[in-house]
Amino acid sequence: MSLPVLVRNIQIGGGAPVRVQSMTKTRTDDVTATVRSVRRLTAAGCELVRLAVPDAAAAAALPEIRARVDLPLIADIHFDYRLALAAIKAGFDKIRINPGNIGSIRRVEEIIRAAQDRGVAIRIGVNAGSLPKEVRARYRHPVVKALIEAMACALEPFERLNFKALVLSAKTTVAEDLIAVNEELARRFPYPLHIGLTEAGPPLEGSIRSAAALAPLLRQGIGDTIRISLTGDPVLEVVAAYELLAALNRRQIKPVVYSCPGCGRTRIDIVRLTRQVQKNLQGITAPLKLAVMGCVVNGPGEAREADFGIAGGKGKGALFVKGKVIGTYPESRLVAALVKEIKRYLNNEI
Numbered sequence: 001m002s003l004p005v006l007v008r009n010i011q012i013g014g015g016a017p018v019r020v021q022s023m024t025k026t027r028t029d030d031v032t033a034t035v036r037s038v039r040r041l042t043a044a045g046c047e048l049v050r051l052a053v054p055d056a057a058a059a060a061a062l063p064e065i066r067a068r069v070d071l072p073l074i075a076d077i078h079f080d081y082r083l084a085l086a087a088i089k090a091g092f093d094k095i096r097i098n099p100g101n102i103g104s105i106r107r108v109e110e111i112i113r114a115a116q117d118r119g120v121a122i123r124i125g126v127n128a129g130s131l132p133k134e135v136r137a138r139y140r141h142p143v144v145k146a147l148i149e150a151m152a153c154a155l156e157p158f159e160r161l162n163f164k165a166l167v168l169s170a171k172t173t174v175a176e177d178l179i180a181v182n183e184e185l186a187r188r189f190p191y192p193l194h195i196g197l198t199e200a201g202p203p204l205e206g207s208i209r210s211a212a213a214l215a216p217l218l219r220q221g222i223g224d225t226i227r228i229s230l231t232g233d234p235v236l237e238v239v240a241a242y243e244l245l246a247a248l249n250r251r252q253i254k255p256v257v258y259s260c261p262g263c264g265r266t267r268i269d270i271v272r273l274t275r276q277v278q279k280n281l282q283g284i285t286a287p288l289k290l291a292v293m294g295c296v297v298n299g300p301g302e303a304r305e306a307d308f309g310i311a312g313g314k315g316k317g318a319l320f321v322k323g324k325v326i327g328t329y330p331e332s333r334l335v336a337a338l339v340k341e342i343k344r345y346l347n348n349e350i
Helices: 031-043 056-068 081-089 105-118 133-139 144-160 175-188 203-219 234-247 270-280 299-305 331-346
Strands: 005-007 010-012 019-023 048-052 073-077 094-097 121-127 166-171 256-259 289-293 308-312 316-321 324-330
Touching: 005 121, 019 234, 031 048, 031 056, 031 234, 048 056, 056 073, 056 081, 073 081, 081 094, 081 105, 094 105, 105 121, 105 144, 121 144, 144 166, 144 175, 166 175, 175 203, 203 234, 234 256, 256 270, 270 289, 270 308, 270 331, 289 299, 299 308, 299 316, 308 331, 316 331, 324 331
Parallel strands: 019 048, 048 073, 073 094, 094 121, 121 166, 256 289, 289 308
Antiparallel strands: 005 010, 308 316, 316 324
């Protein structure tokens, strides 16, 4: 088990649930747009949000953003150690730095001491695309050994100054390398790990690639926070992360809908019904399992095993509640009947 690290009111590691993170994609100096993005992510279930702080204008906006947001906030810093100091002073809860591009050890130590004084956590982020010059020269390519060496070098001043509020992250775009490097980090170091496939891609492709990389780690108990990095709306990153955690039985914060793909046997509009079910479940946070099935082959069995389920027939379907058929309804009334029973269950009426 990794060491626990407190980021505002959220514990990372130490047996805490796997935490879900994302990142705003607005200009940080646009306070209104950035705060709006953070609030959308919060509503989606995001627990920690990272903001890029590329320059002085972004740093100047941090105090107002902090004042308007309750969620734990992480400042993402590269190159200029003064931006990290500004974020700490602004009340941000965690700093993400890559010591390899911050500059001298003295500057890294200044960040460490400021974080110690304010109780701010630090994530050491080593990325295949931005390895320290000496490591890159030695290995030429961002192989696993290069990432591990870069992390070991980055850790030296933190351990020398006895700074324990650390989260480690080593990211690459290659799934097999990501698995190998995090297995080695978990073996060598006691700190919590943030895991994610960097630059994973568009929503569909990136979610699949991320699942291929993260599932083997999560099944081993490796990974204390995750981000699924997608090109597009950051809310999709949060949705994808929770779907992955739920699929692995690691964490579920909302209903999970299982639905059949449909085939020549299907006599109801399974696509439309599934979308209607998902729409009607918005805002429900109970960890329920729902099945929307199209025919009599696997439908009744799957629906029976779910908390609530639909098994379609010709223009109609059976409604299952906790393994029992409670009625058969025409297709036009199936979703309404399902939602009614879910609400009765949540109100302790059944």
